[in-house]
Amino acid sequence: MKNKFAFFCLTACIALCACKQQSKEKQSADQKQEVDYVNTLIGTPYAGFAEEIHGGGTLPAVGLPYAMTNFMPQSCENNMGHNAYKYEDSTIMGFLASHQPTVWMGDYGYVSVMPQIGELKLLPKDRALSFRHEDEIARPHYYSVILNTADQQKIKSEIAAASRAALFQFTFPAAEQARFVIQGINLNRELTDPSNEYEDRIKKIKGYVKIDTQKNEITGYNPDRQSAQIGPELPNFKGYFIIQCDKKITSFGTWDNATNSPASIEQSGTRMGAYINFKTTAGEVVKVRIGTSFISLEQARENLQKEVPDWDFNKLVTATRNAWQNELSRLKPEGISEDQKAVFYTGLFHTMQFPREMSEYGKYYSAFDDKVHTGESYTDFSLWDTYRALHPLLIFTQPDRVNGMVNAMLQMYKEGGWLPMWPNPAETNIMISTHADAVIADAYLKGFTGYDTTLAYEALLKDATVPPDNDTILPYGDRDKWTGYEVRAGLTRFNSMGYIPFGKTAESVSRTLEYSSDNYSVAQMAKKMGRTEDYNRLMGWSKNYKNLYNKKAGFFVPRMLDGSFLEYNPKKELGRQDGFTEGDQWTYLFGAIQDIPGMIELMGGNEPFATKLDENFSGGHYRHDNEPGHHYAYLYDYCGQPWKTQELIRKHTTINYLNKPLGINGNEDCGQMAAWYIFGVMGFYPVTPASGIYAIGAPQYPKLTINYKVGTQPKTLEIVANNLSEKNLYVQGVQLDGKAIEHPFISHTEIINGSRLVFDMGPEPNKNWK
Numbered sequence: 001m002k003n004k005f006a007f008f009c010l011t012a013c014i015a016l017c018a019c020k021q022q023s024k025e026k027q028s029a030d031q032k033q034e035v036d037y038v039n040t041l042i043g044t045p046y047a048g049f050a051e052e053i054h055g056g057g058t059l060p061a062v063g064l065p066y067a068m069t070n071f072m073p074q075s076c077e078n079n080m081g082h083n084a085y086k087y088e089d090s091t092i093m094g095f096l097a098s099h100q101p102t103v104w105m106g107d108y109g110y111v112s113v114m115p116q117i118g119e120l121k122l123l124p125k126d127r128a129l130s131f132r133h134e135d136e137i138a139r140p141h142y143y144s145v146i147l148n149t150a151d152q153q154k155i156k157s158e159i160a161a162a163s164r165a166a167l168f169q170f171t172f173p174a175a176e177q178a179r180f181v182i183q184g185i186n187l188n189r190e191l192t193d194p195s196n197e198y199e200d201r202i203k204k205i206k207g208y209v210k211i212d213t214q215k216n217e218i219t220g221y222n223p224d225r226q227s228a229q230i231g232p233e234l235p236n237f238k239g240y241f242i243i244q245c246d247k248k249i250t251s252f253g254t255w256d257n258a259t260n261s262p263a264s265i266e267q268s269g270t271r272m273g274a275y276i277n278f279k280t281t282a283g284e285v286v287k288v289r290i291g292t293s294f295i296s297l298e299q300a301r302e303n304l305q306k307e308v309p310d311w312d313f314n315k316l317v318t319a320t321r322n323a324w325q326n327e328l329s330r331l332k333p334e335g336i337s338e339d340q341k342a343v344f345y346t347g348l349f350h351t352m353q354f355p356r357e358m359s360e361y362g363k364y365y366s367a368f369d370d371k372v373h374t375g376e377s378y379t380d381f382s383l384w385d386t387y388r389a390l391h392p393l394l395i396f397t398q399p400d401r402v403n404g405m406v407n408a409m410l411q412m413y414k415e416g417g418w419l420p421m422w423p424n425p426a427e428t429n430i431m432i433s434t435h436a437d438a439v440i441a442d443a444y445l446k447g448f449t450g451y452d453t454t455l456a457y458e459a460l461l462k463d464a465t466v467p468p469d470n471d472t473i474l475p476y477g478d479r480d481k482w483t484g485y486e487v488r489a490g491l492t493r494f495n496s497m498g499y500i501p502f503g504k505t506a507e508s509v510s511r512t513l514e515y516s517s518d519n520y521s522v523a524q525m526a527k528k529m530g531r532t533e534d535y536n537r538l539m540g541w542s543k544n545y546k547n548l549y550n551k552k553a554g555f556f557v558p559r560m561l562d563g564s565f566l567e568y569n570p571k572k573e574l575g576r577q578d579g580f581t582e583g584d585q586w587t588y589l590f591g592a593i594q595d596i597p598g599m600i601e602l603m604g605g606n607e608p609f610a611t612k613l614d615e616n617f618s619g620g621h622y623r624h625d626n627e628p629g630h631h632y633a634y635l636y637d638y639c640g641q642p643w644k645t646q647e648l649i650r651k652h653t654t655i656n657y658l659n660k661p662l663g664i665n666g667n668e669d670c671g672q673m674a675a676w677y678i679f680g681v682m683g684f685y686p687v688t689p690a691s692g693i694y695a696i697g698a699p700q701y702p703k704l705t706i707n708y709k710v711g712t713q714p715k716t717l718e719i720v721a722n723n724l725s726e727k728n729l730y731v732q733g734v735q736l737d738g739k740a741i742e743h744p745f746i747s748h749t750e751i752i753n754g755s756r757l758v759f760d761m762g763p764e765p766n767k768n769w770k
Contacts, residue, residue, distance in 0.1 A: 034328040035321055037338075037345040040138040043664040045087040046103075049656075053625045056664035056673075057103035058350060060085055060138040063161040064320055065327050065352040066378070066401070068360070069292045070098045071161040071168075073145060077124050077188055079196040079226050080106045087661045091128035092147060094183060095159060095168055097241065097292050101354050101380040102670055105424045106226025109239015112183045113168060113288055115147070115155045117175040120275065122255045124188075127181055129155070133661075140349055141321035149173075160316040162307035163357055164300075168288040169313045172280035180288065182243060183273040184209045185222045195479060197229050202270045209274045211252050211265045218243040218274050219297055231426040231482050236370045240293040240300040246311055247286045251277040287311050294358070294365035294425075295372050303360055327352060330397060333681070335702030335724075339659040344681065347657065347674035351390055351397065354670035355381045355405060358425060367426035368416030378408040379423050382670035384431035385627050387438045389675035392686040395446055396708045396717075397678075402443050403450030409436050410451055413459040418485045429486035430479065432507055432581050433514035434463040438689035441521040445528060445690050446748050447711070457529055460522045464538060467491035477506040478576060488515055493561075499547040502558035502566055502579050509548055509556050509574075510581035510628075513591040516545040520594030521690040545592045549602050554612070555585040586621035587628050593688050596638045606639040613639070617648065624656050625666020630676050631687045634695040642744040643730055643765030646698035650729045653680040653700050682706075682719055683759060684746055694751070696744040698731050699724065699759050710752045717751065721759045728761040733769060744770065 043056025061070035074096040075089035076082060083103045084096050094112030114127050121127040135146040143159040156171035172178050185207030189198050201224060209220035221238040225231065253262040256269030267274060280286065289311070291304025308316060328345055336344070355378040358364050364377035394402055412420045412427075419437070422430035437460045444453065468476070468491070469484050476489035488494070490505030494515055500508040523538035548556045550565050558566040558579040566578075573584040580588060589612070592599040600609045613635055616622055622629055633648035656665035657677050664673055679685045683699035699721040706717045734741040736754045751757070 385669035509579035
């Protein structure tokens with residue numbers, strides 16, 4: 001009877017706490033602040049909007065903006081291809097200190113903690129407990145969920161976090177056998193697939209954990225990198241952790257795979273951890289502090305002391321909430337629905353997670369030379385995705401971080417010899433071309449020079465002129481095992497022949513187009529630095545894309561070493577094996593973003609170009625769920641039909657972004673999808689990197705105010721859409737500070753020198769404004 005009464009009291013207590021927290025979340029609109037609109041469950045389903053479309057791949061992570069470590073619930077065993085949390089799952093197997101940036105990249109240096117009562121269960125699937133999404137709250141500064149044990153008892157689990165450290169809080173039922181199970185590494189052969197090979201890592205690395213009952217803590221390290229097969233060897237890489245509990249450890253043990261070692265204080269192995277036991281009373285709260293580091297155990301302890309110096313859970317929640325509120329409130333939309341605010345601020349949240357901080361209070365570990373250095377740094381740059389919209393958006397939303405991100409890429413250049421393509425945290429050669437060139441050149445042309453600009457130009461010029469090792473021998477296929485830096489594979493022939501021949505280097509068509517684009521960006525930096533000879537040479541290479549246009553086919557198609565085109569079948573969708581990257585001939589048809597007038601001329605002029613664009617959209621070829629076509633809606637501006645751009649921006653900002661878990665049409669890709677949306681509702685978009693020109697779309701909010709900085713000077717830009725409504729989606733005219741914008745383009749210089757951008761909207765296209 002006492003046990004039943006205690007269980008009833010605990011259940012009632014947990015339910016009351018949950019109701020109180022949920023009532024806070026359901027504040028009236030006038031009480032809400034910007035941070036309250038962020039729902040970190042948006043984008044977490046594995047499934048997509050339709051068959052063969054991926055889910056958002058987002059994380060319900062808790063922590064500061066650009067946090068080094070994501071603290072989050074773990075619903076499944078993650079690897080390259082699966083996040084640690086999928087909305088479809090119904091169980092949780094741990095609370096994870098993760099560094100996985102997105103579903104297609106790997107975690108590294110991770111560790112997890114799982115509360116448990118009753119029988120000792122160690123392996124992830126065995127220890128998993130069920131939960132309901134109705135019992136879940138997911139915000140940038142706070143996560144909670146109620147776990148259901150096998151005997152119908154409940155454990156409330158909560159997360160608060162900073163950047164490198166966190167505080168977990170667990171409310172237990174009465175239990176003679178309560179515990180935490182810590183997992184320090186998880187090399188599970190059952191997860192093997194072509195993207196995830198485990199045998200080599202199992203042979204080469206081991207994690208380590210140690211229990212100290214005097215200090216009441218567990219320490220250890222995890223040398224695992226799930227993307228190691230596509231990166232270099234890193235003998236010194238370790239994710240260090242320190243885990244402290246405010247409940248005295250009474251008994252303990254360690255484990256490796258299925259082997260339990262009671263009373264053991266140390267363990268090394270490939271799928272191992274530790275556990276600590278204690279008794280609890282009904283409703284007892286037990287807290288766990290975690291510090292992480294890539295430098296040393298001592299640094300993990302320092303990070304913990306700096307970021308979570310005490311056991312005050314609510315104080316940490318409030319501090320992180322305030323940090324997010326400060327960042328999110330720089331952008332203020334007006335006149336929109338509650339759902340739109342949730343989509344907007346969750347999207348803005350997604351633009352403030354990656355690239356993640358890699359430095360730890362003035363020092364950082366570099367996965368490019370396997371050493372520790374002095375300075376500030378970032379990693380997990382998803383550059384093939386984010387050079388398009390995320391990095392240009394950060395110039396407005398995070399100007400104080402732009403120089404630091406450029407510096408981080410230059411550190412990688414100095415320490416590894418090349419600018420990064422996709423560091424995770426070592427180079428992985430994922431995707432194609434060297435889009436750090438576009439990011440750095442664009443920042444430089446827009447006035448960001450807080451780094452060694454001479455070194456930056458040297459790095460960009462090397463990308464454009466120096467091929468990788470074995471360039472004419474290796475095909476450099478997608479996710480090939482590491483053989484060295486890929487950079488611009490096929491560059492030898494690109495620079496000498498004017499294109500990358502089919503059958504010699506993988507994804508030859510896409511590479512030819514993207515190398516051409518990046519050459520334009522490098523050329524603009526060369527021009528501004530007075531390097532005229534380099535500029536002329538680079539601009540010549542930026543036109544190489546034309547050499548793959550087959551006028552008879554009407555597409556860019558593979559071309560052989562002898563100069564002949566591969567025979568083209570219009571009924572066949574071309575893929576990677578045919579020379580394309582994540583798409584087909586339609587996906588790359590309008591891909592020459594650096595030379596849109598030249599591309600229009602190539603296709604016969606404005607009218608034929610617009611007709612081909614029409615066919616792209618009406619024929620179902622446009623894929624908003626992937627990045628190569630993200631600029632396509634804006635191309636009507638360039639061929640005299642901007643009203644079609646305006647229609648498409650309304651359509652795609654509406655149907656592809658929703659306020660529900662399945663709310664992002666395609667993988668978020670480290671903020672790129674969200675950045676596209678934010679530019680979409682702002683009313684302009686950076687189609688061509690390093691050009692300083694934005695194509696005008698159509699604002700989707702009656703008013704949006706952006707507070708940012710130009711240099712050290714605070715600036716405010718008000719974007720107003722007069723008469724905007726469901727029917728009034730067409731731009732009638734645009735004025736910047738009262739001066740008419742004559743054509744559907746606006747320069748970066750105009751924007752940063754202006755303060756009020758006004759769109760007059762109406763129900764019919766203004767076909768005279770073009």
